[in-house]
Amino acid sequence: xxxxxxxxxxxxxxxxxxxxxxxxxxxxxxxxxxxxxxxxxxxxxxxxxxxxxxxxxxxxxxxxxxxxxxxxxxxxxxxxxxxxxxxxxxxxxxxxxxxxxxxxxxxxxxxxxxxxxxxxxxxxxxxxxxxxxxxxxxxxxxxxxxxxxxxxxxxxxxxxxxxxxxxxxxxxxxxxxxxxxxxxxxxxxxxxxxxxxxxxxxxxxxxxxxxxxxxxxxxxxxxxxxxxxxxxxxxxxxxxxxxxxxxxxxxxxxxxxxxxxxxxxxxxxxxxxxxxxxxxxxxxxxxxxxxxxxxxxxxxxxxxxxxxxxxxxxxxxxxxxxxxxxxxxxxxxx
Amino acid sequence: xxxxxxxxxxxxxxxxxxxxxxxxxxxxxxxxxxxxxxxxxxxxxxxxxxxxxxxxxxxxxxxxxxxxxxxxxxxxxxxxxxxxxxxxxxxxxxxxxxxxxxxxxxxxxxxxxxxxxxxxxxxxxxxxxxxxxxxxxxxxxxxxxxxxxxxxxxxxxxxxxxxxxxxxxxxxxxxxxxxxxxxxxxxxxxxxxxxxxxxxxxxxxxxxxxxxxxxxxxxxxxxxxxxxxxxxxxxxxxxxxxxxxxxxxxxxxxxxxxxxxxxxxxxxxxxxxxxxxxxxxxxxxxxxxxxxxxxxxxxxx
Numbered sequence: 001x002x003x004x005x006x007x008x009x010x011x012x013x014x015x016x017x018x019x020x021x022x023x024x025x026x027x028x029x030x031x032x033x034x035x036x037x038x039x040x041x042x043x044x045x046x047x048x049x050x051x052x053x054x055x056x057x058x059x060x061x062x063x064x065x066x067x068x069x070x071x072x073x074x075x076x077x078x079x080x081x082x083x084x085x086x087x088x089x090x091x092x093x094x095x096x097x098x099x100x101x102x103x104x105x106x107x108x109x110x111x112x113x114x115x116x117x118x119x120x121x122x123x124x125x126x127x128x129x130x131x132x133x134x135x136x137x138x139x140x141x142x143x144x145x146x147x148x149x150x151x152x153x154x155x156x157x158x159x160x161x162x163x164x165x166x167x168x169x170x171x172x173x174x175x176x177x178x179x180x181x182x183x184x185x186x187x188x189x190x191x192x193x194x195x196x197x198x199x200x201x202x203x204x205x206x207x208x209x210x211x212x213x214x215x216x217x218x219x220x221x222x223x224x225x226x227x228x229x230x231x232x233x234x235x236x237x238x239x240x241x242x243x244x245x246x247x248x249x250x251x252x253x254x255x256x257x258x259x260x261x262x263x264x265x266x267x268x269x270x271x272x273x274x275x276x277x278x279x280x281x282x283x284x285x286x287x288x289x290x291x292x293x294x295x296x297x298x299x300x301x302x303x304x305x306x307x308x309x310x311x312x313x314x315x316x317x318x319x320x321x322x323x324x325x326x327x328x329x330x331x332x333x334x
Numbered sequence: 335x336x337x338x339x340x341x342x343x344x345x346x347x348x349x350x351x352x353x354x355x356x357x358x359x360x361x362x363x364x365x366x367x368x369x370x371x372x373x374x375x376x377x378x379x380x381x382x383x384x385x386x387x388x389x390x391x392x393x394x395x396x397x398x399x400x401x402x403x404x405x406x407x408x409x410x411x412x413x414x415x416x417x418x419x420x421x422x423x424x425x426x427x428x429x430x431x432x433x434x435x436x437x438x439x440x441x442x443x444x445x446x447x448x449x450x451x452x453x454x455x456x457x458x459x460x461x462x463x464x465x466x467x468x469x470x471x472x473x474x475x476x477x478x479x480x481x482x483x484x485x486x487x488x489x490x491x492x493x494x495x496x497x498x499x500x501x502x503x504x505x506x507x508x509x510x511x512x513x514x515x516x517x518x519x520x521x522x523x524x525x526x527x528x529x530x531x532x533x534x535x536x537x538x539x540x541x542x543x544x545x546x547x548x549x550x551x552x553x554x555x556x557x558x559x560x561x562x563x564x565x566x567x568x569x570x571x572x573x574x575x576x577x578x579x580x581x582x583x584x585x586x587x588x589x590x591x592x593x594x595x596x597x598x599x600x601x602x603x604x605x606x607x608x609x610x611x612x613x614x615x616x617x618x619x620x621x622x623x624x625x626x627x628x629x630x631x632x633x634x635x
Binding site for chain 1: 357439461592
């Protein structure tokens with residue numbers, strides 16, 4: 001680790017420089033030092049402050065609308081903000097759609113992401129691993145509106161038969177029961193979840209890859225010395241060692257999926273009634289609901305309803321990302 | 335090698351040569367499964383890129399695409415260009431970069447060179463959190479602060495402000511990584527010459543880390559260019575160029591795509607895919623630039 005405390009040149013206020021006979025430091029450069037240090041510290045402080053400001057300003061704008069809310073904010077499935085005198089909004093349905101689509105995305109993306117990470121770190125030959133890793137990272141470079149486009153115009157029609165099949169054969173299971181939109185029309189949480197899974201794959205892969213790469217060679221060699229096959233080596237050393245990293249990566253992926261806006265807005269179809277925890281529901285997530293109403297943010301009270309939803313989303317992603325950091329022992333760096 | 339030593343010829347055959355069938359099958363299954371995971375991930379990548387290129391190529395092949403705006407073009411009419419949207423995308427992200435880069439670089443310098451104790455820990459944590467803030471929340475925050483509280487109109491500048499929030503963590507992270515790679519010996523040598531710390535940072539540490547920093551900044555630009563949520567909330571769509579940053583609607587490629595998606599005509603679809611391809615080309619250009627900068631500037635070292 002570079003830049004450990006360098007006390008010899010550290011001009012802190014608490015420890016004034018001793019009257020030195022060697023170093024010739026003019027007061028001018030000392031002032032410059034102070035200015036530069038303050039600028040750097042201020043930049044760091046601005047970042048800290050911005051998080052606090054986000055929470056503060058969202059709350060300030062949300063509270064009047066929450067006061068005026070005639071329905072229960074947490075348990076109502078309505079979101080009627082057209083009549084400013086009779087605001088009725090709740091986040092229950094938004095929460096359901098957000099969580100269901102994100103968790104479904106996670107269920108698809110985590111096994112595949114971990115598989116890719118294992119393939120890249122312990123199976124693929126070195127010459128292949130690097131370009132292959134770059135290919136996976138390219139997925140992160142594709143803008144989310146393009147994924148939305150693809151999901152809406154290309155993927156949804158293709159997934160139609162799959163959804164019908166699941167619904168026909170596993171319809172007794174709540175997740176695959178009939179939803180509040182027609183399955184053949186695409187635009188269900190199922191499709192949105194698949195699109196989200198593609199979008200969060202790179203982050204899960206890259207975080208997992210990083211920890212798998214760090215597996216101590218001695219562990220691997222010990223397993224090999226016992227005659228383990230490659231799979232047994234992976235199962236006994238790499239996977240247990242990388243567990244916290246995989247969890248952290250998945251949480252980061254979950255955070256992304258919860259907040260993804262435009263792809264979901266484009267893909268997911270609106271539904272006339274609230275969902276029933278089926279993958280074949282339609283509706284809005286927090287993010288897509290806010291984006292869908294963005295052009296009508298003119299009067300403060302209805303807008304505040306959306307800002308309140310935004311605050312919940314902010315809190316949700318804050319918690320998820322903080323947990324990801326905890327899981328990785330404070331070493332998430334992606 | 336002509337000569338063989340005794341070491342190469344084992345004295346005794348290895349005791350464990352045989353791996354039981356069950357274990358071998360499991361091993362092969364696992365190998366196959368991991369390779370398959372990689373193959374599965376390639377499907378959407380190839381599929382998306384193929385779709386965008388094959389459907390967008392006709393639109394961007396015409397010269398008017400690059401030199402015209404959508405001014406006066408009806409929804410069902412083929413033609414016009416996305417000049418105005420390219421302009422908007424570049425201007426908005428450039429303004430964001432002008433704010434985010436100095437701020438992010440200074441914050442990274444703070445974290446690497448000065449940061450110690452609680453504020454540094456909190457800052458690192460908050461950079462992580464900021465990296466996880468959804469773009470719609472950033473947009474909503476700028477809306478609540480800049481438009482609802484301070485009373486400014488919707489504008490391209492508001493979009494840039496939201497983009498600053500999205501760029502900052504990326505800039506800080508990449509700069510931090512690069513600064514950490516600068517060997518301490520360089521710093522120590524500079525101190526030994528009696529050069530004050532700030533000058534060491536500005537003249538020795540930052541120039542050494544510069545190639546990596548620039549490519550990190552280019553990548554962060556590429557990231558915010560494709561963001562759609564801020565433009566949806568903070569600015570309206572315009573069919574022609576608007577040179578006023580602080581007022582009025584301004585188009586950008588993501589906004590144009592979103593706008594034209596609501597247009598059911600064939601001409602609209604063509605514009606959608608064309609704009610998507612243009613956006614991807616723009617981002618690819620930045621990625622290529624980042625790679626070139628990294629290569630060119632690190633070669634003579």
